[in-house]
Amino acid sequence: MKVMLTFGLAxxxxxxxxxxxxxxxxxxxxxxxxxxxxxxxxxxAALSSQDYFAAAQAFFDFARAAEQMxxxxxxxxxxxxxxxxxxxxxxTALKAVGLCGDRDSGGIQKSLDALFGYMKAGHGxxxx
Numbered sequence: 001m002k003v004m005l006t007f008g009l010a011x012x013x014x015x016x017x018x019x020x021x022x023x024x025x026x027x028x029x030x031x032x033x034x035x036x037x038x039x040x041x042x043x044x045a046a047l048s049s050q051d052y053f054a055a056a057q058a059f060f061d062f063a064r065a066a067e068q069m070x071x072x073x074x075x076x077x078x079x080x081x082x083x084x085x086x087x088x089x090x091x092t093a094l095k096a097v098g099l100c101g102d103r104d105s106g107g108i109q110k111s112l113d114a115l116f117g118y119m120k121a122g123h124g125x126x127x128x
Contacts, residue, residue, distance in 0.1 A: 024075045032065045036119065043112055047105055055108060056100035059093045062115065066090035074126045082126060089118040 039058040046055035066089040074082035096111035 022072050024072050026075070029069070029072070029075075032069060035065060036062065040112065040116075043108070047108060050103070050105070052100040052103050056097045059096040059100065059111070062093035063090045063097070066093060077126050085118060085122050085125070089115060089122075092118065 039062055042058040043055050046052070046058065066086045070083055070086045070090070072082075073079060092111055092114045096108055096115075099107040099111060
């Protein structure tokens with residue numbers, strides 16, 4: 001009985017930890033970076049044509065990618081800093097979706113600039 005209880009408790013404590021983070025996946029990270037560059041171009045084109053729906057979709061896709069990247073461990077640097085960076089990226093992208101709804105071109109451009117800042121800082125800190 002004690003062995004089963006100990007085994008059950010160990011599974012209860014260890015199993016969720018194994019789901020909380022994944023090893024760094026270089027190929028997936030490179031795909032996200034390439035997709036992010038395409039999103040930047042899509043947002044710029046959407047802004048020039050005032051297609052706020054397309055811009056909102058691209059920002060939402062930025063946020064979804066950031067959410068997925070947070071599941072990975074960083075290739076270098078601390079997990080805490082990795083989560084903070086990608087969390088800030090995600091929050092900025094989601095706020096930009098709202099700015100698209102407001103048709104706030106200036107705010108959208110500022111959000112895009114902020115995302116560039118996250119991208120530049122992330123490359124410097126985490127690029128493996």
